Amino acid sequence: MAKASRAFVCQACGAVSNKWAGKCPSCGEWNSIIEEAVAPSAGPSLIAIKGGKGRLSPFETLAAETADAPRLPTGMAELDRVLGGGLVPASAVLVGGDPGIGKSTLLLQAAASLAQKGPRVVYLSGEEATAQVRMRAARLGLQQAPVALGTETKLANIIATLSSAPPPSLIIIDSVQTLWTEGLDAAPGTISQLRACSSALVSYAKGSGSTLVLVGHVTKDGQIAGPKVIEHMVDTVLYFEGQSGHQFRILRAVKNRFGATDEIGVFEMRFEGLKEVENPSALFLSDRDRGVPGTAVFAGMEGTRPILVEIQALVAPSLLGTPRRAVVGSDPNRLSMLIAVLEARCGVRFAGHDVFLNVAGGLRLNEPAADLAAAAALLSSFVGRPVPDDSVYFGEVSLTGAVRVVSHMDQRLKEAAKLGFVRAVVPASLAPDRQIADIALMPVSQLDELVAWFGMSSAE
Template structure:
């Protein structure tokens, strides 16, 4: 069956090319992050594009409150039917007919209740029963069901874990309160790729799409500054360039601090250990702070080499070579391992005007770790590639130690 395309390119990218009729999609995120705004905009865009009515059911707000938000977003002309209800029985009676809406938004599933159960709305049994009844109706009638899910303080969607197994797709809406960027990420999708992201910017007129997130994440980058490197990452099928910042400062504490924002703290501990054990550096007595600029959270191991470059640059107070991108996975022996889709990362870097890339050896070109200096491959277009086989080679490049010279321990 043809997908129902909203016309919001970032939203359609995350859902795998549009919404599949009869599917159930769960959208989770922190309070106030913009879940209701996003789904109201998506429902209005789909209704205006297809001409078919869409329904927005709120269990938390009155109809007039939803209409006020629609006026602020400028979507009052779209044929979106509004309702304020919490009884699943009433919803099923209203939606169980052939000429029903094409898309139904339930905001939120934790406010719905089935009157055959005595427990309060939001409990595990009520959330499971309410979702099951609504998903059954969506499959039978062929409309798209969009469920808003509250999250716990740990960031998990509240209610039973089986709720995520019942739906066809799970989307998480991420973002920092201090940043205007919002990231919609796919964690499960039966009809498309996972780990796909859509980037939005929160404005007074609602969420605006960001077509080129790499340029936006790098907009405030300041030239050659020590402790900063640009990571060529991959989110789903989209290459994204983001700046990684590191700060190494003397510590007055017995146990130095290790603070991380946007990356895995365990992964940082591993990179620091490899730099100390395999490259002769010392971070003892130093506080280490790591930040992924722009509010993006990175999870792929390919960021290891970019993090190491930022740490070494901050330690020696020498900037990473100008207009360079870095990516690669680090092993415990200090070797730099190949990562997937390197060509796609290089193309994105060249498109944004970068001139050099530090990357792992290509498959078939692997060599003994630390045996020789960084190997420069032929320039690909306007981009020069520098292959790093061992982490010590990167340290020598950034610390301006000539190849083959003994590595001094930095205190």
């Protein structure tokens, strides 16, 4: 047997080097390089030439008929929406999120819901004792669910246990960073252990037809630890998001081989567990500040679901040499661009003001269509004049100050009309050919038109 050699592996990106360094040359992360044992192996070309044990691989045409992937609904509509309709047998799902966000609670509820329908479910916890998991199940009212519970972390024992019985329909590993295999001289959670354990479990799931769900920790930057090592192996990657102090939780798909990658599921954290939110718009706007300057309602889209949220802005005089720019729930670069357009194209001067922007409810917006609503909130706070309570805004602002077209206009307007809004400020190019009952369209072609509505001239 070849002697294992030593190498220095970055725990953030997986880069391998022959010497230690304080900063990874590949990803730039500090203090992430750890010495690990690496077993040398023969190259694939040498094995193919000397071994001669390969077999012929059949080929198929692109015109061959393929049935849709079968689905196994979990019983949680929001989770099934993000997955694309339910769990796919012989697939691997990775769920990441901040500590304490509710990953274990979500998966325990899904496991119990599925097990109560008949399929066999295995829940393996490497971080908690069985008593702790039972206490959580009792608090959630799930103690009678027929879920097979275990606390094993050694990979060989897990594979042997799963192989000794008929393959379960769902296997949950909480978390993958706690697993280890004795074939590697490395601590649990290192890149080598993550790669080996994840690969073995995914191979078992593909061969047995079970659905594998792995829970992954996240780094301080919000990425799953060892991200590219695990994410490339699995079929679906889900992030469970939320802000401390907010009861809302967002389940977002960032990779999905069997469904859309822009769907979200909305949950509300309660003492009795996570409750699905069927109408997120009404919940996000339930505590809306009416008649207060600096707020505007944005009609957004998350996948196929329209969501209305309140965007809040505060523009206050600053005594600092460099005014502050703070954003919660959106891209800070987008705010900087929007302020620059308002100053350069519309003559609104924010140079002596601190600017704060917040998306109410804990939702994070990545859609450029929020530009017009953010601009309305900024202008409202700047002049101290509230926007109409019955209006919604959506539209992308370009660097020239033009308000550009956005997609899914009909769905946005229908959702706004359903919630009682009667006016919508929209891009001018979309207004002439569309009309939704009970809601009037107010077209805007340039951002300076919105500035004029607040009684401001280009010289201000």
